[in-house]
Amino acid sequence: MSKALRVALAGLGTVGAGVIKLIDTNREIVERRAGRAIEIVAVSARDRTRDRGVDLARFNWVDDAAELAAREDIDVVVELIGGADGPALTLARRTIAAGRHFVTANKAMIAHHGLGLAGDAEGKGVAFKYEAAVAGGIPVIKGLREGAAANAIGRVYGILNGTCNYILTTMEAEGRDFAEVLGEAQRLGYAEADPSFDIDGVDAAHKLSILASLSFGSKIDFGAAAISGIRHVIAADIAQAQALGYRVRLVGLAEAQPEGSTTAGLFQRVAPCLVPANHPLAHVAGSLNAVVAEGNFVGRLFFEGRGAGEGPTASAVVADLIDIARGEYGPAFAMPVESLAEMAPAPAGERRGRAYLRFSVADRPGVLAEIAAAMRDAGVSIESLIQRGTTPDGGVLVAMVTHEGPERAVSDALARLEGSQSLIGAPMLMHILDV
């Protein structure tokens, strides 16, 4: 048996404590699988006194996480501090520069600085691994980087934020509105006190940009992702969707459109979508995550599991450590950074699809005619329309599903209605996942 892999943990929140518990609990099976022991040597966190349910006295305590990078008694630094910049990024750069392996769960940092860090790691010949950054315990980074590596992947999509899925599926099951369910989720600890990264889709977009890079062999381009969240989904949207045979899910979707087509380029969008009830994503309930990848030889692959929390995230972090212990690691994004393609963002307007539109309107004659005229003038053809009930803002609910057409036509129709006195509040647009 080779000598132990010596690990430092920076950040001792839920996940950090989980990593310690996992290595304590599964020491024997992890050592057999890794071919050597995995030993935590040093730890660092802001508050030394907080009770984390694990014995920290046996580890070296370091006040400044950045010091971990330079320690001769450490092979790998695991960064669980969080944040795209600041101490996490400093630690990442110093660790790699010092020729040590680096493991992180930090999707924001990867979305913003992953290419640079991966390039540095290649230069130093060390591992830069991040299985825990996307979809928690589901080995989807490995699934794309290695499992589906033989395929040209045309589309990757999924449910990448457990908080949003918990809120949407609770709204669905209980017929309640967004604000109420969010408040409850916050009280239960399922949602952050400041939930905007989750519910506005930014967290899912960080993850999506990473999946897109791995899937398409392209550079991460987080800035090009179109992002909208679930704040404006109301109970009536979910009810209408169900009546039409759909479920509402926050879907992150990326497509690589071939050159030469009008939609050529990299398409990335996070938005609430209508998912057909018989699609695998429609069955993903509660805080679960799921990812679908479509390869030109393998067809559709579907991965589902727990996307966050102590146990699943620790499972992913330690899987990375086992790979490092085995010496089974290579370029972070499946190929050297210099081999990753530059893909221009695809023009979203040319993309074709169907859409769900919901308006809250004033209860007086001519309103429906005004909406219908805007649709006609924009070239949007209506597949079905329902006017029933009222919305929380006191308007009458009008919901419709369009026929397939270019997305810009729907945007055009909504632009024509902007400022209309007939509408109460902004309309809701959700694309339909017809894949």
Add this chain to the structure above:
Amino acid sequence: MSKALRVALAGLGTVGAGVIKLIDTNREIVERRAGRAIEIVAVSARDRTRDRGVDLARFNWVDDAAELAAREDIDVVVELIGGADGPALTLARRTIAAGRHFVTANKAMIAHHGLGLAGDAEGKGVAFKYEAAVAGGIPVIKGLREGAAANAIGRVYGILNGTCNYILTTMEAEGRDFAEVLGEAQRLGYAEADPSFDIDGVDAAHKLSILASLSFGSKIDFGAAAISGIRHVIAADIAQAQALGYRVRLVGLAEAQPEGSTTAGLFQRVAPCLVPANHPLAHVAGSLNAVVAEGNFVGRLFFEGRGAGEGPTASAVVADLIDIARGEYGPAFAMPVESLAEMAPAPAGERRGRAYLRFSVADRPGVLAEIAAAMRDAGVSIESLIQRGTTPDGGVLVAMVTHEGPERAVSDALARLEGSQSLIGAPMLMHILDV
């Protein structure tokens, strides 16, 4: 860029042709991901003249596959001949003995000889890889060997045979009986002319024994798996199951029961089961495969995709080649063979669960009383019972679901009824998947 990985293909059936097509079609992306070119150098098959839809003239043709093992111009041999013994095993042994990497899709050979081959490969420091052997294109070998490697896995189970799932879900959708759907599947090429390996559960059991070894860190023990197939499932079973909120699926299930319990040991069974309608396996339709693994930190992981066919299987074979090209490979069963535990088979009778029982009975007084008495005397408690309609053999159908209890009690009840003049044909027993 390093020099190309030089590959020989032994066996040019559907999968072999698929591997050639994949490497031709995806050459550029595969080379970027692998870090070097993957070149097929030599091929071998029984019939040189058959049109396989690919140009073979550019490869060296070798009549005797075993010769591939010794060629100096080859780095990896891919075995797609099939069969647990014979030419496939000879080729495997010679290739590894000659210090060359070996990739196979041959579950039967692994189930019977995998430990020996893996030990030989360790001795020689070469790769022995088999992602295509289980669940086709789904990267489940990698998912267990690496993705979930940090976990103690207590249970692994899934739908491991696409032919059976196609037959069962077609019976379900169309209300037809087994023989009729099997005949149609054979005409359509979805089932073999001799379908027994598939429909009697042997193929699924080969795969299950491999998943169990990876999951539990134990030696493969195919001989200890209890195996029954789907021949005796009738349309009425599926209809009754649906009425009770279940779907019928052929499930391969393995559990590692902790020492000290009455059920201690390795439990492996392939059998048609009743799966609750809201369980992920209930949504697996047609010829898809799916695998669930339950880890003590990650929770439940679910993988689904295409389990067979040219494209998915080629995808898995080339994923193995990419790992080899990258140098990212290690022990075949996640740890050295000598580290794998010997687990004694678990005593199935002590396992607790609920069961579905269906009898075809004579239409005369006293029959139900006889069955009920046998249940009572064996200590089996009945949760629900239905007597309705007739079976294909002309009897009256009696179906029941038992309360939870030891499996031996149900076996005991059936033994008490053996030879009874009231029963027409053998009773059908299916366990309920309550996990």
